[in-house]
Every structure is written in structure tokens, then in C-alpha cells.
Amino acid sequence: MGFRKGSISHRNQLIEQLEKVLFEAETMADVKVNNATLSVTGNHIRCLNTQAATALNRNRANGVSGDRAIVETDIDQVLNLSQAISLPPDRDILHTLPQEYSVDTLNEINNPIGLTGRRLEGRVHLVTAATSAMRNIVDCVEEIGIKVNGLVFQPLASAIATLKHDEMQLGVTLAEIGSSTTDIAVYHGGAVRHSAVIPIGSGSITNDIAVMLQISIEEAESIKIKYASAKASLSSPKLEFDLQTENGDGKRSISEHELSRYVEARMQEIFHLIINEISRADIKESLTYGLVLSGGGAQLSNISALAGDLMGMRVRIGTPKHIDGITDIADLPIHSTTMGLLLWSILSNDFAQSNHISMNTFFQKL
Template sequence: MKMGTILQNQGIISGIDIGSFKCCCSIGELNTETDDVKLLGIGQSPSTGIKKGSIVNRDRVIDEIQTAVREAESMSNIKIDRANITISGNHIRGLNTQGAIAIHSDGSSVIPEPQQIQSQDISKVLDMARAISFPIDRNILHIIPQEYIIDTMEGVINPLGMTGRRLEAKVHLITVAISAMTNIKNCVEESGISVDEIVYHGLASALSVISSDEMEMGVAVVDIGADTSDLIVYHESGIRHTAVIPVGGNSITQDIAMMLQISTSEAESIKLKYGSAIASMASTELEFDLPYDKGHIKRSISEHELSRYIEARAREILQYIAMEISRADLDNPLTYGLVLTGGGSQLNHFAKLSESVLEMKTRIGNPVKCGNSINLGTEPMYAAPLGLLNWKNFNTSNRIILNGHQNTIGVKMMQFIEGLSNWGKGFF
């Protein structure tokens, strides 16, 4: 440990986002009086051990985690020993379900008198909602209430202390492959970091880029990663749909590399510097030289021609997004439309193309929920690692399922509900 470095204490929060393009570690400080989080340090490493959210080289993943952690520790002068981490990949599934109970029922057939709802009633009804069969290789990652119904009264956000005979919970479940979750957790622990919470990547991103008003009125958030894109749909302050789309920014990069016969690293650089998601907005006259090896013919290409390759794949990504949003099966449109975030969203004119293709208001989501003491972490690519720093504010712990065992939900879920209603006050 270098001179001046302090150990992680209760006010220090850290997150590790392990993606297919980069591994990123964030370190922040929680103000216990205001619940505000200030970003103190951020570190990253190129990711070569993850493909489409799955580990393909365990040793590389461990090394890349350690590199990102060291960089964040060096910037913040804080030595961390635990962190929240993200998980993504094609194995992620989301579904809506519900459960109902008679309040304080003793199991008799007698209609109960109205009773005041207590925390154990809420825990019991959430247990009923999650009591569905899953394949043996899957387990629940998150149980997120959408609304409660007390007798015939719908739309209740927090039923604690209210009175009724019957309590129903509508919830959104996010499930994962047990092997994928165990493997990513083991890699983090072997890098020397204990895992506090495992969070769906799309949910972490959303927490750093949208407000409570957007959650209430309706918004879709898509974090466009390298190999996959994470989608989450909010309406009436509840999560209505989640999905992992099997394409991302690398799909565009690989198209460019193949068509122009250059390396993927060169294609990525060209894409961000000269490319546009809308070919008609790129210049037909401005040309740039392509990378070439000594002895080969020098080549050049216009920004417009490059952008033709880009637009075709960008439209495909947006068509996937449209399909998943339609699966949310909402009665009303999303008032706030679509928020694109993640590294893949930084493509020029992507939001404008989205508005044309989806006929939906679209903006690029930059993380804004962390006070920033350093000049980093404001780009969309940092949405998930910064969202992890805000995760603890809500105590969203139906604790993560580990080793095939699920811990109880308890009253912490109620703190999550109350947190959602207050989330984003003074946000924009």
C-alpha cells in the first residue's frame, strides 16, 4: 500500500463493471446525511476475457479486474476490499409475475377482518410472487415490485401501515444462469475483492442516467455495450420489461473491419472519429486515409461511404430495441421515449437515427447522479460503474442468490420502494 492510502470504510462505496470492451472500477464516498455520492476515482482496463457477457478466459478477467482496481485506488488514494459488481449476457431473463395473500391470515376459511399491513405481510406476498418454477440452472437475481393492490385499490407503491383484507404484489423478476453468476463472482473474489451485491448491468446504468419523473411517466433505457445491449423499460415507477439484445457496438466495428480489411482496433477508432449513424449527414467530399502496411497501396474513403456501413447495422440495433419495447405491452406510450447510454451510444447521430426509425423521442444518457471531484466519469460509457455507486442508497437487497441459496427479502425491499419514489429529486 502506498504512503497516504487509506482503507475502505463504511462511507466508501466501490463498483466493478465487467464488460466485453472494458473492465471499469469506480470508487465513491457516500454522504450519510444527504445520501449523495461523490466520485473519487475511476480505473479501467481493456477487456479480453469476456465475450457477450460470458467468461472465455478466466485468468485474463482476474488480471483485468486487478488492473482497473489498482488504477481507481491510485486516483482515489483508497484501498478497497469489497464492491458491487454488474452482470450481463444473453443468459439474463426478465419476467412479470404476481402473488397474493390474505393479510395476517391464520389459514382458516373465515374471511379475515381488515388488518394493518406489516413488513412480514409484504415479505410474504413477495415470496408468493417469486414462487414459480425455474430450470435447475437458473436463479433469481432481483425481485422488483411494480405495484401493490390492497383489496380493490390498485397502484399502491408502499403498502406498509395501510389496512385491508387482501394484499397482492405485482413484481418484475430478473433471473440469471447460476454458472455465469458464480463464475463472475469467483473472478472478482480471486482478484482480492469481496462481492457486496450483484446487479443487472442495465439496471445499474439506468440508475445513473434517468430521473424519477422519467420512471413514472415512462422511459426505455438501453446501454449499448460491445457485444450486447441491455434494455430496461420503466412505467409508473416500475420496471415493466428487461432484455439483453444480442448485438452491440462491436457489430458495427466488425462490419467496418471486414469491409475495409483493417484491424478491429483501427475500425473502432475510425468509427468514432469519422462515422455517422446517418449516412446522409456525413460528407461525400471529406475523405481520410485508411491504415495500411508498408508496401501496400495507400487507400482513402469518404465519411459518407464509411457511414453507409455504420447505418445499416445501427438500424438493426434499433429494430431489436423496438421489438423489445413492444414486448413491454404497455397501455400508454413512453412519455420520455428512449435513453441511449453505454459506450456504443457515443456514435455520432445515433439518437437522431433512433428518433427517425422508432418515431420516439431519444436522448443520450450521461451519468449525472454522482458529484464529481475528478474530471472523469461523465461519458455514457461510465453509466453502469457509476450506477453501482448509487445502488446502496436503496438497499435493493433481496440478497443475491449464491451457491443455490436465496436469502430473505425482509423490510429492505420497502426501503427500495420508498427510495424509488424519492429518486432523482432535484435531478435535472
């Protein structure tokens, strides 16, 4: 495929795959694709919280010192100041996501425009990425004649497609379980409080099955989808199926329960890593809505039961919001990021003139 853990591993293979996907998409939809919005993830992604402030020391109307109403350019200035962090020369800021503002002694303000004060402070979540990784992705897509409109950190796109407004307000963690990474975004108060990339995904389960049972990757993926349970105790020790081994020994049988033990071991590892990331956000007790699982890995049987047992919180499977005119097959968790990118593109066009759109504002438009 030419892509591994969110980064390009073989450029020519990736371009060939992109050309194939583009042809199939244009043929199926009977349209010419000219531009696209892309999701990004990978080990190169880094996220942090920061803050900045500006003095509102002059009245814009008469130039006199004192309190004045906050305008859009004040917010722009605070957000620009928040980006003034020390970054290595090979890294760029991908997203600047406002969390909340303070005006003098007033705190936890979502939108301070029109409020009067002397000092405006903003707290911001920054997502940074390796410049070369982003440039290489864009170059490959542009190589096949597609203009790239923008790049979106994968769990942010998935969140727009799957999360509910109340979840984002009252606290929830989104875990997008992809093939090679699990992407995390923790929300509270309508904003991203923490995000991260875990370099393990559902593809690791497939590899484990292939190695343990000495079968091909293709067969391992097939039986994972058909027979595996994320929680072995909910699988059947009596239900058996045949395997075609790779070592020339021919067919052998394995029970659904035995297969699921391999799967559960890896899923437990992934969930413990998710727990670690939630702990880093330091707001676990405020996550009223617990955990929402999306991505292809979220389609694994009984995954929400295992997650609930291990994490001690509410768990649900996140499916994309339905969009009229798009086939129902797109409502599966595996399509969360794709549907989120579509919504992101639509909403970004609505807010094209603004530089400080919060995630809360995005959700209010849905």
C-alpha cells in the same frame, strides 16, 4: 479481455485484466479497494412478470378475523410468494422488483403499508440469471482479493444514473448500448415493466468496419469514434481520411459517408431489435419520454437522430448524474453503469434492513 457478450470466455485473461484495472484504480485514487458491486448482463439473463397474493385474514393485535392494516412482513410474504416459480436448477433469481400492489379492490398502489384490507396482491418483475455465470464472475473478482457486495443487472444500474424521476413515472425505455450487448429496461409508473438483453452492441459495428475495410480492430474502433455517423445522410461525402489496410496493400482513402453507411446498417438492426422489445412490454403508447440511450454506443455521432427517425418517439442521450468529488469525465454515457453501481451501493446501504425496495423508492432518494 476474457469476456464476451456478458460471459467469461477466458478466465485467466479476465483475471489478468482485472488485476491491471484494480492496480490502476488504486494508484489513481490512492486508496485500497476491498469490496465492489458488479454489473451483470449476457444471453443467460431472463426476465418475466409475475404476481402473488396473501390473505390478511387475522388481526395481528387480537387474532380476530377481519380487515387489518398491512405491515412490512405482509409485503415480504407477497414478494417471497412471487419467487415461487418453476426455475431450472441451474438458474437463480437476481432481482425481485415490485411493480405495484392491490388491496382488495384498490389497485396501482406503490406502498400499501398502513392500508387496511383483507387481501394483498403484488405484481413483480423478476430478473433471473444462470447460476454458473454469476458464480464464475464472483469467483474471478474474489480471486484478486475483492469481496463482492452484490450483483446488479446492468440496465438497472445505468437507469439509476441516467433517468429522471418523471421519465420513470410517465414511461421511458432505457437502452444501454455496450460493446457486446444492448440492455433494455422499460419503465412506467415508477417500476420496471420489461427488461431484456440483446446480444449485439457497438462492438459489432467495429467488427463490421474491420471486415469491410480490411483493417485492424484497433483502427476500426478509432475511425468509428472519430469519423462515423449513425445516420449516413448527416455525414460528409467529401471528407476523406486514410486507412492502413491489413492485406498489405498499403494505404487507401474512404469518405466519412461511405464509412457511415456501414455503421447505419448495423445501428438500424439494433434499433429494430429495441423496438421488438418495447413491443413485448405492450406499453409503447404510454412511453411519454420515449427512449434514453446510454453506454459507449450512445456516444456515436447522430445516434439520437437515427433512433428518432426509426422509432417515432422522443430520444435523448443519457448522461450520468454528477456526483461531487468525481471528475467530470465520468459524466459521459459510457460511464452510466459504473456511476449507477456507485449510486446503487450507496442507496442499498441506506435501505439495508428492507427487502422490498422498489425502483421508485431509489429514485426518490436521488
